Amino acid sequence: MSLNLIQILNQENFTRDEIIFLLNLQKEEEIKQLFVKADEIRKIYCGDEVHLRGVIEFSNYCDENCMYCGLRDDNFSISRYRMSPEEIIETAKLISNVGIKTVVLQSGEDGYFDTDMIAYVIYTIKQNSDVAVTLSLGDRGFEEYRNWKIAGADRYLLKHETANPRLYSIYHNGEHLDDRVGHLRYLKSLGYQIGSGNLIGLPSQTIPDLADDILLMHELGVNMAAVGPFIPSPFTPYQNRKHGSVELTLKTMAVTRILLKDVHIPATTALDSLDNFGREKGLNCGANVVMPNFTPHPYRENYTIYSNKRGINDDPELVHKSILNRIQSIGRKISHTRGDSPKLNINI
Numbered sequence: 001m002s003l004n005l006i007q008i009l010n011q012e013n014f015t016r017d018e019i020i021f022l023l024n025l026q027k028e029e030e031i032k033q034l035f036v037k038a039d040e041i042r043k044i045y046c047g048d049e050v051h052l053r054g055v056i057e058f059s060n061y062c063d064e065n066c067m068y069c070g071l072r073d074d075n076f077s078i079s080r081y082r083m084s085p086e087e088i089i090e091t092a093k094l095i096s097n098v099g100i101k102t103v104v105l106q107s108g109e110d111g112y113f114d115t116d117m118i119a120y121v122i123y124t125i126k127q128n129s130d131v132a133v134t135l136s137l138g139d140r141g142f143e144e145y146r147n148w149k150i151a152g153a154d155r156y157l158l159k160h161e162t163a164n165p166r167l168y169s170i171y172h173n174g175e176h177l178d179d180r181v182g183h184l185r186y187l188k189s190l191g192y193q194i195g196s197g198n199l200i201g202l203p204s205q206t207i208p209d210l211a212d213d214i215l216l217m218h219e220l221g222v223n224m225a226a227v228g229p230f231i232p233s234p235f236t237p238y239q240n241r242k243h244g245s246v247e248l249t250l251k252t253m254a255v256t257r258i259l260l261k262d263v264h265i266p267a268t269t270a271l272d273s274l275d276n277f278g279r280e281k282g283l284n285c286g287a288n289v290v291m292p293n294f295t296p297h298p299y300r301e302n303y304t305i306y307s308n309k310r311g312i313n314d315d316p317e318l319v320h321k322s323i324l325n326r327i328q329s330i331g332r333k334i335s336h337t338r339g340d341s342p343k344l345n346i347n348i
């Protein structure tokens with residue numbers, strides 16, 4: 001049976017085959033229809049406001065060895081750093097002072113920052129400013145998640161990377177997708193707004209794998225879906241692989257928006273690193289979030305998950321201003337709220 005694009009785009013739900021069909025669209029006119037539909041759904045469920053999340057990459061130490069990541073423990077080519085709790089707290093104040101209402105604390109899986117240290121940072125940031133705190137610290141202990149929620153954390157971003165269990169184990173040295181999904185479910189049960197996401201263009205990944213990524217995020221009821229391209233990083237096993245396609249990333253973002261509807265979707269820095277207008281394109285294909293990097297010098301140069309990261313050598317406040325201009329240049333507004341998940345309003 002042949003599938004009809006218009007009919008599918010107007011459905012409430014998609015089957016796996018329909019998602020594969022949409023991701024495989026090749027004709028320019030049809031891809032445009034997909035993007036227009038995603039933009040319409042974004043407008044209905046999220047409005048025209050773009051939510052900003054100020055990111056602090058406070059440690060590039062990591063105990064893990066993910067095959068695709070420049071921060072992997074075995075990469076001896078990068079200078080490792082840890083910001084002090086006071087530096088993190090000061091950077092969070094700076095983010096709040098420029099009017100951004102979400103602080104994202106991001107690091108590799110770094111046990112040096114133990115439960116109490118992270119709890120102290122969260123608690124102090126929340127005391128100082130009226131901001132939401134998102135944690136992006138990788139797989140940590142269940143008891144830690146609980147303590148950090150009590151300390152005031154609002155959200156947790158833990159990308160599943162791929163919903164293919166076999167590939168997940170290959171990329172993550174034998175670890176299991178089920179465990180990652182178990183962490184996401186537990187975080188949700190604690191009351192965190194959860195974010196997950198994938199990488200487009202990882203070695204051996206197929207279009208059906210991407211369909212499963214979207215279906216997994218739908219099933220988990222994520223509050224944020226971060227879809228970004230794989231970009232190879234030097235001194236990693238995948239350093240000579242091709243980066244993911246910008247177009248396929250945009251198609252995946254668009255299908256995610258149409259199916260998941262009331263979810264936050266960022267226009268990622270990785271997308272912007274591959275395409276000079278990556279952020280604008282993302283915002284026109286379903287995205288409603290941008291995450292400016294406020295990691296101070298000299299640290300930001302060394303948070304190299306992938307190579308040629310855009311803005312890595314620039315001044316954080318200049319990057320922020322440039323992002324504001326770019327968002328406004330496409331007719332979108334900057335949100336001045338915390339930008340909590342639209343899903344939360346359902347129960348109010």
Ligand code: SF4
Nearest residue numbers: 062064066069072108
């Ligand atoms: S993806 Fe995360 S956990 Fe894996 S090596 Fe990179 S920073 Fe560490």
